[in-house]
Amino acid sequence: MTVRDADPSEARQLAQVWYDAWQDSHVRLVPAELAAHRTPESFHERVEAAITRTRAAGALGAPVGLCIIKQDELEQLFVAAAARGTGAAAALLADGEERLRRGGTRLAWLACAIGNDRAARFYEKHGWTRAGVMTYQAVTASATFPLETWRYEKAL
Numbered sequence: 041m042t043v044r045d046a047d048p049s050e051a052r053q054l055a056q057v058w059y060d061a062w063q064d065s066h067v068r069l070v071p072a073e074l075a076a077h078r079t080p081e082s083f084h085e086r087v088e089a090a091i092t093r094t095r096a097a098g099a100l101g102a103p104v105g106l107c108i109i110k111q112d113e114l115e116q117l118f119v120a121a122a123a124r125g126t127g128a129a130a131a132l133l134a135d136g137e138e139r140l141r142r143g144g145t146r147l148a149w150l151a152c153a154i155g156n157d158r159a160a161r162f163y164e165k166h167g168w169t170r171a172g173v174m175t176y177q178a179v180t181a182s183a184t185f186p187l188e189t190w191r192y193e194k195a196l
């Protein structure tokens with residue numbers, strides 16, 4: 041599975057992948073107050089704001105997954121349901137780790153919604169360790185929302 045830079049021209053398609061994957065994995069795990077912020081338009085705005093930090097899997101204009109990094113954080117990793125179990129997520133994760141490493145990060149971290157067992161299994165399978173529970177400041181359009189999450193770490 042090819043991993044490549046995300047292109048601004050496909051922001052809508054990337055937002056759709058992210059929105060759909062967020063709906064099928066996170067909506068049941070987070071407070072309704074946070075879920076209310078997660079409209080389709082909010083994902084479009086966030087993907088546009090983060091496009092230079094975003095890598096995509098799949099063809100230009102038809103992405104099946106995306107990975108966003110932020111400083112020493114693997115900030116987002118979302119793959120379309122149809123592409124799960126295909127190696128696309130593993131390719132995006134390896135690429136994200138390499139980008140972090142090249143940027144100077146030696147200890148990478150990520151927040152995983154408590155109860156997201158598939159993601160937890162996936163990260164652990166790829167060498168990430170659950171360091172504990174932390175309060176993560178989930179970004180919304182106007183502010184941040186404090187969310188209890190699992191913290192994962194990996195030495196790069």
Ligand SMILES: CC(C)(COP(=O)(O)OP(=O)(O)OC[C@H]1O[C@@H](n2cnc3c(N)ncnc32)[C@H](O)[C@@H]1OP(=O)(O)O)[C@@H](O)C(=O)NCCC(=O)NCCS
Pocket residue numbers: 061062065117118119120123124125126127128129130151152153156157158159161162165
């Ligand atoms: C998390 C995600 C990126 C992982 O990608 P993937 O292609 O599904 O990952 P894989 O199939 O390689 O690995 C998932 C593992 O979880 C296992 N699994 C599946 N459902 C599970 C469940 N309900 N509970 C626990 N483990 C589960 C799979 O069997 C597999 O383990 P195995 O390889 O030992 O059999 C992808 O599922 C996804 O995008 N999910 C929705 C968005 C999301 O949660 N993103 C993470 C945000 S922190």
